[in-house]
Amino acid sequence: MQRYITYAFIMLTSSLMLLSCMDSYMGLEKLSISSEKPGKLTVDKVEPRSGGLEIYFTLPKGNPNNVQVIATYKSKLGNTVEFKASRYSNVILVEGLTGTDEVAVELVSMDESGNRSDVVVVKEKPLLSPVEIARQSLLAIPAFGGVKLTWENNEAQAFAIHVLTEEEIQKGVVKLMEDPSKRVYSSSSKNTAVYLRQYGDFEQKFGFVLTDKWGNRTDTLVQLITPYKEEIIDYKLVKAVSNFNPTYGTAGLDYALKGVDPVTGIQNDGTAHSATFQPQTMFNGITAANEYLAYKFFVQQAGSTAKSYVQDLYATFDLNQDLRLSRVQVYPRPNASYLYTRSSVKRFKIWGTNDANTSRWSRFPDGWTLVGEYVGKMPVFPSAITDEERDYFYNKQEFSIVDDNINPEAKPASSFRYMRLQMMEAYTATETFYTINEFKLFGEVLKKY
Template identity: 30%
Template structure:
């Protein structure tokens, strides 16, 4: 019997201890404050800023705005009694709508509402949607956009299945003012692609559709790549190997030297390295993953991380290591998405590094077998460079 009594007492104590705590107003009782006055509205892209005069009432705690971003979607914004403005966000169009403003006391008593009509300017999703353009590219499409307000948006890509129903293909997250992105992984047959824009309040633009035929390309087989050592090539640092640039390993820590490649200190600027792809191909694009993209993140966009370099190609490289017989395929500049200074990286910077920095090779570039990477500048202005991985795409000749 004692055993059951002990269990009952324990359950009672747990029930008391787990009692839900109810938040109470700062004070109880009292009259509602007077409404705000002198309300004005400033229309902005996808948002509206309201300015007002607060009542002289020692019991005033905050001002609350209640509005609909779209039919059935109500939002509230509050602002401390210290302020005389608040901003309403989340509008997906320029329709006029009503906003109700309340003065609220410390006892949560609300004043009579002050109603004002507002009309936001064109929201970022609509402005960005109007700027969207896309064209066929290797393995898919290249899309461009303008996002003047630097809003946090998502550009969604759709395609169609065999029955013609829309299906997701890709999602591109950005707050850049302008830029481009690529959607890959499709063969060179006609296909419908659609683009739309979404914001964090789940407002959606329309979808623009177009049928395009992706350009043919394939990933070049890294197993055929071979390191070369011509007389003018930079030497590797320590025991690292040039073939680390194509071993499909991108993380492993500072002590692992079979993951990334690094040239010796004092290699000078410019300096270069050379390798054989094993086949002759018209290169369409190159993806570079920097050291520090997945670990050692303090090294990302700093020290020996490449900022500007050139990709050269040849079918008959000069044995003396000169640039005779070489053609420059592309000048590659790695740009930090955030624009933040060295040592400070945003999540978007890291995401871009992990996805790889992609560089297109002009369509009129010659087919080549041998590749030379010529380093011109690193983020830390170092006289050496390091890199985790290079991946080449193109059409074998």
Template identity: 25%
Template sequence: MQFKHLGKLCLVFMVCVTGFFSCNDERFIPIEDDGAAPGPVYDVRVENLAGGAKISYALPDDKNLLYIKAVYTLKSGQVESKASYLTNNIVLEGFGDEAEREVTLYAVSRSEKLSAPIKVNIKPLQAPVFTVFESLGINETFGGIVVDFENPTAVSGSVNSNMVIGTLRWDEQLKEWVQIDTYYSGLTKDQFAVRGLDSKPYKFGIFIKDRWDNHSDTLETELTPIYEEEIDKKKFKDIRTKYAVPQVGALPISGNRMVEGVDYSTAYPIPNLWDGNVANFFHTKSGFELPIWIPFDLGVSVKLSRYKIWQRAVAGGYFSHGNPHEWEIWGTNTPENPNSWVIIAHQEMIKPSGLPVGQNSADDRTIGAAGQEYNFNIDAPAVRYLAWKHIDNWASIRGEFGFLHVNELSLWGQPAK
């Protein structure tokens, strides 16, 4: 009886094994076989674009048509682009020169059968990588250089608009270029700074590269960064309640006087703002009428160049809750005179992704964790006393009431000697 069952099991096993090897011998083919290949596209029209082309066409009348395929050559070799049968055009990108070239179009069925090829010539306009290069402006700034550029063909939110701007420094000892910074941007107009350099002449080189590895030439220039140093935070002091709060700029909607932002509790005092620890944070009480005034003493008069703030990574992430959204920074050397304060910076924080509050992209999180840097007005006077004028936070954009929390604040400039 047992041998009979064993024999049946062996037979089942042999059938399974046979089936397994039979399946392995089969080729992977489309699930459908829809018969003949579709007809080709027709009435083809070309619109040459910056670094690419838009090819429009009429579709063949075939219910089994799935997509249109374009085959062409880029710097990296032969590539393909596809467009659904639901549209009548295909956009090609990534060309690094303006030479005329051939593109082959195929209509493709659901069973991957190709139509007869249709060949069309395109002649891309100047690639964006070179347009950006031609727009470059480079100037010295505090502790480094500042680079301006424009990318008029950029499409907001499109990865294809992204440019890599590389900054090089000539190393006299090595007798070669050394890359010291890489900046990424998909904006139509942008600016970035390269910092941390001594105040001495440097030979700089700037180049542009796109996602298809098209490169510009290198723009060479010699500049001398303006001297700056990080301001010693050990000299900072809280001066809230010591002087009268001036009434400057926009005031509370209610008409009440602007007030100072006092600490939420002893756990989050204002010295956390400058203790050098980006994990601690300063937190004001909640429910203040906005704006609120937060003055402090630098301990020395400074011609300020730039500052950097670190947001608090609350439950909603960066760019949320009491993190600053819009603010001003005011300065004076005579805080006892309420009329002596002058505005030296005004900023509205921009969220890189543009996503709603509470939703953060990887870039949002990276930038929030690294801290964000801003410049003071270039013509601002040297001042000893500063005041952060908190206009609104991310949880209360344009709101009447709010609060503020910030992990850390660092300042750079030229201290008075």
């Protein structure tokens, strides 16, 4: 009984304490509030930023009820833009500004009762905004099958590039209109180039305008551009060849025993896991599956069980056409465990030759032309891969034969019929095999066989 009396006493005491802090209003209890406005804050320093102002402040002493600082300005569209900072901060970042003219920003502090202090006005000039910098640096040049765009985004801010092309909106009236399917989104400081396709190889008028998340819109870059002729190479014509002794197996082979053809001295093609994963699967039109898988050769020292792996692995094809490549698209396995990692191919070379090279199957690389060497991109922060970087890796991993070649000895403009693909590095170097789903080719067909 004593325990219940004690409990009741505690509950009664707590209720009385709560009621002492409340007033009665129409039968409802409410917390008491103040109508006294808080004191003005003091601005200590203002630092211009790209498209913004970083404002440092001090709250007045003796008012512990201040809960936040609010900064507002009028945008060029006439909208009120607002930013907030808690009382535990001494800085507030105001963004979305454009131009370099002086801007007036109003700051107030607000207390728990919603009272606002007198306004403090800050006037300062921001630095040029990211979307304006991108517009100034935007470059549109002809490319195979379309247009190549490049820009700057050093602040890694989010903005969109809208692509405009001519449309006849009524008879005899032509206007630049946006093609939503070609819209480009940028939020990376590294991935600042894109190809826009497919467009015919005739002179066309293009327009490009940029917008950011604050509703700011740049002026339009208008250009006449003639794209270069480009075709999608028919994968059905491409056939894997066995002239460099490809094999099947469930593991890599000893390089000393199986790595080199004893007659020609040329490294053999890789060991495919099975017929299901043979080189031909790179050219079957399937971009989202678990296709080509081939094992690297290994080297094992006498008397040791340790193995090291030969990173170079080859696959060879007859394209059944003479062509000049413009670009290739690489489609990796779509599983998340291969995203910028494991056996996905990161670095590769393309070798080419034609029927005039009668010793093509007995000599290599002599007589063959290095068309190009290419390295895949890495995400800006591998531990925090963005949706844009994920979409690029799975669906838009593209290499321009000329622009993306990193080997000064290569001849990217060469035409060829036979192709030897040299895989040189996976995203995880210790992986013992390589995987590719599809190796899509684009370019100009000079002759079909």
